[in-house]
Amino acid sequence: MSGIFVGMPAFPKAAREAVQDGTLRANLRHATHTIRDKRARAVAELADWAELREAGKRIKDRTLRHLDTYLIQLEEAVTAAGGTVHWAADAAEANRIVTELVKATGESEVVKVKSMATQEIGLNEHLEAEGIRAYETDLAELIVQLGEDRPSHILVPAIHRNRGEIRDIFREEMGKWGRQAPDGLSDSPAELAEAARLHLREKFLRAKVGISGANFMVAETGTLVVVESEGNGRMCLTLPETLISVVGIEKVVPTWRDLEVFLQTLPRSSTAERMNPYTSTWTGTTDGDGPKTFHLVLLDNGRTDALADEVGRQALRCIRCSACLNVCPVYERAGGHAYGSVYPGPIGAILTPQLRGTTSEIDASLPYASSLCGACYEVCPVAIDIPEVLVHLREKVAGQGGKGHRLEKAAMKAAGWVLDRPDVLAAGERLASKTRTLHPRKLPGPGARQWTGSRDLPEMPAAPFRDWWKKNRTGDDA
């Protein structure tokens, strides 16, 4: 994964720093609680939410089971529609491919729409080193980029910045990269958004190359889908002559019809809207409309490792809605940066160690950064049992170094961080006892061995973390 986060302190230290930052904590608390409550209302509008969730989960499972077939089908369909497909085994290869594609156009700047995959591979830094400037165009990403900062939330990456800070960043930094902030810019969100509109518009109008990710890729038709709010996505997907999309291999879904599930569950889970303001779908290139050249870079970068793990592979169902972040008592108190990766919160705690392995202290400590309360599982629109995967990854981490190993120590420190926080534990236990009925002991369904039902689910005790701790740390100091 990306170099940006290498050298991050392990979870407890980064979390401690975050917690000392009062602004960050207050912002995060306000944000997570606001979205959480709105989401619950948006979900409650649909009487068939449970069925949609089950269908979403099963579509993804089926896709993963036959991922090779669907990727080949996707490749054929994209190619037939005028696109070119590239395969990248790791971050370095993806970066190399994109750089060569950009260089072939003769351009030295690109506009980008927010994409976790390109953050994961550190594409911007790589392009910069090759003399290509990548402009982030999502408002939050712009704030992060201008502030030379790191994103802290999947959906609202600049949630750790308040309006006054954003105004200061705009005033000081915009002029260095293009149109400067208007004189007398205030800290009202409307004025700040207007400043961003003007700053970015000149970039959109002259852009020759756009870079995006995608929320979904439809195997049978070769269609890519980008879901967004601001319209910067549409700008990047429509105005440039060349479009390059970097997408994780797990983003494929088999059929056009499958979108009927995710286009209902994703917006409600994510921004708590019935539908997000803009969704763009495109298949290859279209004569007289949009980019003349389209490249799709399919990214592995550790995903096939996750796929090989019977328990851990369910993390690949994730549609990046960020609902699990907003309900997580640990995330709320530690902040996104503590997770040391572009994927923060509960999903980050199970995805990052699988994509990168658990050989660094931060990655080994991630599975311990949880009170196992299960609130993340309850809200997840594709029913990823995050506590189950966390416990499974803990077993793996514990097995790899032995007692007293530096990784084991880092892990125990993260666990200790959680244990030291009565408010985290109390919140977790409250949530856990509320959601316990949602945790079946075995997954329902016929057949003894199913794709995801191959083992018993972990128990959800009333005090999950304390119980886990007792079982694992009896008579030992932490």
Next chain:
Amino acid sequence: MSRDSRERILSRIRSAVGGAPEAPEVPRAYLSRHAPEDPDAVLDLLHENLADYRAHVHRTDGAGLPALIGRLLEERGARTVVVPDGLPARWPAAWAAEPVPDTGLTATALDAVDAVVTGCALAVAETGTIVLDGGPGQGRRALTLVPDLHVCVVREDQVVASVPEALPRLDPLRALTWISGPSATSDIELDRVEGVHGPRTLEVVLVRGPV
């Protein structure tokens, strides 16, 4: 290089899942629509949901349509308006604003135009969504993106209740834009601000009967 990686990734996938149990058929026990089977109620729902996400919604019939669009353009101070191919010629005839045909205008040229008027492929009532597919009267995607005012005409026979009803009526091979209210951001302290990069104003006209 990429060729080798293709084989490598595919073979890694096969060894990762080759021995795994079959994933069963997907159960689709969810509803195909939530709204009642009543066209009037569905139209009202579309109206309500569009307005809830801050689109401005108007209703008229075919006879009143051109003048209504003309009034909306005037109220918003639009002096120039892009007219995509296939828009009925009698509409612009009723406007004070100067119609600009799409002769392959550059993005910069489009940026100097005040408004765009289009039809749509369909609209989804439950989510308050309009879908454009670049068909007649809609034009290429840039036309509804760069100008700051979008007036979109929806005929009542283009309204479906739900997302599951919409997808089979759309052609995935066309570039589609799903629009639910004007562009918006909540990136600054979660305060919702309308209008970042797309049109800041979305006027939707629901039309009964033929246009």
